[in-house]
Amino acid sequence: MTTTETSKTLALTGGVGGAKLCLGLAQVLPASELDILVNTADDFEHLGLPIWPDIDTLLYTLSGRANQTLGWGLEGESWNCMESLESLGGETWFRLGDRDLATHLWRAEAQRQGRGAADIVAALAQQMDIAVGIYPMSDDQVRTIVRCDEGNLPFQHYFVRRQCEPPVTGFSFEGITSARGNASVLRQLKAGDYGRIVVSPSNPYVSIDPILQVPGVWTALRDSAAPVVFVSPIVSGLAIKGPAAKMMRELDVPVTALGVAEHYRRRYPGLVDYFVIDESDATLAPEIEQLGMRAVVAPTVMKNQQQKESLARYCLALEPL
Numbered sequence: 502m503t504t505t506e507t508s509k510t511l512a513l514t515g516g517v518g519g520a521k522l523c524l525g526l527a528q529v530l531p532a533s534e535l536d537i538l539v540n541t542a543d544d545f546e547h548l549g550l551p552i553w554p555d556i557d558t559l560l561y562t563l564s565g566r567a568n569q570t571l572g573w574g575l576e577g578e579s580w581n582c583m584e585s586l587e588s589l590g591g592e593t594w595f596r597l598g599d600r601d602l603a604t605h606l607w608r609a610e611a612q613r614q615g616r617g618a619a620d621i622v623a624a625l626a627q628q629m630d631i632a633v634g635i636y637p638m639s640d641d642q643v644r645t646i647v648r649c650d651e652g653n654l655p656f657q658h659y660f661v662r663r664q665c666e667p668p669v670t671g672f673s674f675e676g677i678t679s680a681r682g683n684a685s686v687l688r689q690l691k692a693g694d695y696g697r698i699v700v701s702p703s704n705p706y707v708s709i710d711p712i713l714q715v716p717g718v719w720t721a722l723r724d725s726a727a728p729v730v731f732v733s734p735i736v737s738g739l740a741i742k743g744p745a746a747k748m749m750r751e752l753d754v755p756v757t758a759l760g761v762a763e764h765y766r767r768r769y770p771g772l773v774d775y776f777v778i779d780e781s782d783a784t785l786a787p788e789i790e791q792l793g794m795r796a797v798v799a800p801t802v803m804k805n806q807q808q809k810e811s812l813a814r815y816c817l818a819l820e821p822l
């Protein structure tokens with residue numbers, strides 16, 4: 502089967518920034534034609550509960566209930582539980598809203614019943630009336646460790662507790678070498694079921710790298726006949742969201758879309774077919790093409806629904822090379 506005959510799209514994403522493009526894809530594609538593979542290396546256990554930030558951000562975004570102000574959690578949130586916890590002297594550096602807590606409690610109970618991550622995510626998606634396929638990158642536990650001058654920090658301790666302040670020297674993903682990729686996505690990749698692959702503008706180091714480094718994932722993406730389209734998370738030398746630009750500076754990588762493209766080319770040779778950069782970075786296109794990938798110039802900043810859908814359409818229009 503050739504890619505022109507297959508209509509399904511696979512998207513890879515982390516949390517907030519990537520979920521915007523996924524929402525655009527979900528608006529322009531029939532639900533049965535979109536699968537999303539999600540980073541789970543940010544997950545951790547907190548107050549005895551399983552917290553899966555990128556999965557929940559995507560679920561809340563696709564069900565139209567994401568908290569637009571915070572960028573994470575649910576809209577119309579209240580914080581009574583956190584206030585009571587604080588009065589008991591409990592840990593409140595990671596804020597769990599009253600409504601959001603229900604998701605973590607439900608998931609903890611599902612885990613106690615022995616259900617795996619893919620099963621739990623599918624059930625949550627169904628309960629939230631989401632019909633696109635949402636898949637955790639693995640059912641096995643993988644945890645991002647941020648290497649800093651002052652020592653190693655678990656991801657959420659670096660990101661939330663320390664507000665991304667310690668300078669980083671690198672990253673590792675505990676458990677990744679023995680993690681098994683999501684069986685359904687790997688099977689469909691090998692069967693040639695996906696006609697397009699879109700990698701969202703999420704953080705390359707802590708959102709996309711963990712997904713690609715689950716054994717067998719990036720090579721299956723590379724070997725599929727579908728065009729693999731990456732969207733740059735860096736626009737005009739700034740990260741659209743989060744600490745990607747700060748991390749690049751600290752790692753001595755040029756804080757440009759070209760720096761991101763070089764990272765992906767070096768770590769995953771032959772994987773990137775198209776690299777989508779913002780119009781404001783158009784002058785970088787020739788150097789990106791010298792890396793052996795096609796540079797596509799498009800408006801990539803997604804501030805409203807129309808911009809999300811328009812970027813999704815740009816990505817979906819790219820033909821197999």
Ligand SMILES: O=c1nc2n(C[C@H](O)[C@H](O)[C@H](O)CO)c3cc(O)ccc3cc-2c(=O)[nH]1
Binds near residue numbers: 661
């Ligand atoms: O900056 C914060 N991010 C919070 N996040 C966001 C999250 O930790 C990060 O944005 C991602 O891990 C990075 O992709 C939450 C996400 C959840 O699903 C549930 C609770 C939180 C709580 C916080 C928080 O207190 N502060």
